[in-house]
Amino acid sequence: MEANQSSGISTPADLKPDDFRKIGTDEKQAEIIQRESISSWRDAWQRLCTNKMAITALIVLLFIVIAAIVGPYIAKWVFNYNYYTNDLLNTNQRPSAEHWFGTDDLGRDMFVRTWMGARISLIVGLAAAMIDLFIGVIYGGVMGYFGGRVDSIMNKFSEILYAIPYLLVTILLLVVMEPSLPTIIIALTITGWINMSWIVRGEIMQLKNREFVLASRSMGAGSGRLLFRHLLPNAVGPIIVTVTLSVPNAIFAEAFLSFLGLGVQAPVASLGSMINDALTGWLYYPWRMLFPAIVISLTMLAFNIFGDGLRDALDPKLKK
């Protein structure tokens, strides 16, 4: 309302006490900051492109995602295999022209199963990581920024949640809800985000007394803006590291649930549960463990290298 008035250029003679306050809360001032940070995304992308390792990792990741999507169809078109039909006369076959990745203990084609498993694991890992990121960053940010009583209460709440036996929650969830992929993802994220929130909290606590925060606060930045425009972007390093770790964590947590019989239901399998199944005989049927393990490890490797690249590109402190 009043802001319109102050947009004009004034001579010193016109100065009134009111004008000083208005400039600080001016919407347009904030707009300028926002526009600048949009261009910093493009800037980050350009910096990412110069990082060969990161780009290679991104290509590998894309390749795995595409393979997870089309791999099962290829096997269907070429050989008419699917992930569930058993062939009990051809169990534990070595990789061959017919079965590119060999067959498993029920004679199922490992090529189809590996990519189906990759599909499941990627969905589980990515979905869980994104939910962890979303909840964890907001929760941790709020905790760290406000401090004091808000922090104490929210912190305690997360600790309680973290300490509640996770298995009990999962068992109950599976009783109440249909045992399906979304249920498992929910089970994984119920406590999964907490680690992220603690990391973010620690970072924010450390950052919020820095000079640049003080500066923008004295210029009148609101809490939300301070948190999302200044504090969080500066904590992006640990956040990205934690995200890239929460993907494998979710994938392996799912494998652990499978181990206890609470994971995805057979005949569908995730990479983790396939490795788990193959573990006892891996010396004799190495392909049953090797292919899923290679895909899972490659995914993680690519993820982490890309994450590092992203971190380097995004981190405002690394700008030169």
Next chain:
Amino acid sequence: MARYIANKLFYTLISLFILISATFFLMKAIPGDPFMSEKKVPPAIQERLYEQYGLNKPVYEQYFKYLGDIAQGDFGISMKKINQNVTDIIKDTFGASLKLGLVSIVVSVIVGVALGLLAALYHRKLIDNVAMVLAVLGIAVPSFVVASLLQFVFSSKLHWFPTMGFKGPMYYFLPVAALSAQPIAFIARLTRSSMLEVLHADYIKTAKAKGLRWYAILFRHVIRNGILPVVTYLGPMTANIVTGSVVIEQIFGIGGIGKQFVQAITVRDYPVIMGITIFYGALLMIARLVTDIAYGFVDPRIKLTGGKGD
């Protein structure tokens, strides 16, 4: 400081109370009870068992009775391990997990921080890449695979270490290696990331400009500031590791608290589930409290305040 800690302790007690309540009702909501079995015992015997353990009463009554008992420090006796005290069970199983866990933490922190620091100092050089590939492998390979491979190579083939059990120093190597793989990787990456930030910070530039020697900068500024996220992570990680890893304990045949906990849940041994949950919760909260206090020492800019926000 004293007020700060007293305040935190008060909050911790309230949290524990909420934790106990939530877990208790959660546990009771799950189908099954300690006396279920594939071969059912006659209803008369079943009823008597329920009565003797107070399971025939309404859940809220059981809850208040339990609260009363633990207020007096009585964690009850196991419903499956006949006549064994919950505290004894925790003591017996936690011992093994604690020893294994502490060794693993020390190994993880030393190796992890060293790897991360090297990677940061030689950013985008060969050492950085090698360290990070190692770190990623630690994360990318599931712990049960690591454990099985270690067991195969070092005990089946080379006969350097025993396959299973927990009877002496030689029994530590394989489980510790398997347990530390992931924390090492995590700490290495966390350290690298945070050290990189510190290395680019203005005060480091200032210190360099002042002509401080490199090791002085490294130890006085870089490590001290860069280790913060590791400290944050250390709290829950310690609580996590010392409370045992089910998979590792199963593969190496170690009677730790992790295995015990999963087993108690499977057979619905209510007092043991509650006992371990409380124990774990208290441990975690104390670890976090210590972390918060440690923060104050590591980073003087973080002020520890009582109840009110600053």
Next chain:
Amino acid sequence: MKKSKSLLLLLTLVLAVGTLLAACGSNDKNNGASNSGENAANSGEEKLAADQTLRINLSAEPPTFDPAQAQDSQANTVLKLMYEGLVRIDADGKEAPGVAESWDVDGTKYTFHLRKDAKWSNGDPVTANDFVFAWERVLSPNTQPAAPYAYQLYYIKNGQEYNEGKITDFSQVGVKATDENTLEVELTAPTPYFLGLTAFYTFYPVHSSVADDAAWATDPAKMIVNGPFTLTTWTKGQTIEVSKSDNYWDKDSIKLTKVNMSLVESGATELTSYRNDELDRAGHPNGEIPTDQIPIVQKELADEYKVKGIASTYYYQFNANAKPFDNVKIRKAFSMAVDRQTLVDKVTMGGQIPAYGYVPPGILGASGEEFRKEHDDKSYFQENVEEAKKLLEEGMQEEGYTKLPDITLIYNTGEGHKKIATAISDMWKTNLGVDVKIENQEWGVFLKNRQNLDYQIARGAWSADYNDPMTFMDMWMTNGGNNDLGYANAEYDKLINEAKASSDATQRDTNFAKAEEMFVKDDMALMPIYYYTSVSLEKTYLKGVNVDFSGAVDYTHAYILEH
């Protein structure tokens, strides 16, 4: 603590020397018997190893060593080492004298004559009163906690009434010590398998000192036992060790000096450690050899690989109250569409026997021959895909389905269960064109669902409590405690009740056969899949291990050859 440790050490030393002497003595005896010459290295002569320590693994820690409270096969293995009942089951599966030297049976009245030299590990004599004390303890409604297997003693006159509190005077229960060495037992009804039951742990004697001490059964210092071995170490969660007792009446026939038990859950670890020579025996019943490894060890360790049929049946049960399995033709179709031989050859791989009936081999019938040999299960039904399809179609017509309702098969967590469920659901899909969803449920959840009849098809298995078809047949009586099929057949109930009241072996046998035929052939109330086998690995130098009909293992008379 220290004192007792050095005392133990001394005791062990004494025992070791004693055993050496005993070993020398028994060596001569064995010379004649051991000319089997199957092993070239053996050179026809069995020479005992100097160290008679047996190393085995228990995949779960027994919750207690109180015979009244025990409920699991792990405890059974250890209790067999530490206790002795009135009779023992020998290597041929026959009742042999235990604490009782001899016995007379007169209808429902049993008189046991106890040997005078039977002693507790503290030197006290084992008397008839110790049995009365132990059995009263099992049956008493005041025992804390209640003995879960008290119903094993319900055969004794007024046993059930006393346990349920209807009778408060124990002297009315049919067990009496007429003197120090005579125990008289009276049963409610003729029970041909009662003698064998007295070898079971719920029937073991208990030393009267336990009355004042709740924690005795977990503490090596307080355990007073009457068997060949005493508990010397129990490090919770890590190891259990028993050592030869000096006070056992037949200690000369015991060659092992020690049994070391590790407590590792993982079958893969157990196997690795067996192959590393850290264990002398692995596999059933205290552990499990991973299915993937069975064909490998079968080839690589052919001399050590042991398979033995045991009296347990693996099956899928149909909920008779749930659609579409309330229709008998649909049940038959599902059962006939499964290729059991391929399943045991390619999926379970442990030499299991395809099952077409319910009572497993190993259970004896009237003639003293196996019940299964007397009554061939192949006559009940045969696998036939065409017939199955026809039956399914007819069944669907009867129920007016154009399409079958959604079907879910539930099973509890287990590598083997998962493989079997996956394979069978695929057979149904291929052979019948029916999509069956399979669902793994956590143990407690699974059990509750099955017991509440909240399922369509569920995995199930039953093992023998005693060697008589009754242990399998009486569970499916209408509203029986373990009848989680919803099966109700008055005719079946009648046949079983008749068998319960009869002491005529032939008539019982005929009734069981009729009832089983009705249950499987006519009603297909459940779908038998296979009869279990006990798959284990045993070092060639380990001899004298006895696995009984039910799969329980007895190490008391095992010994280790020089190797």
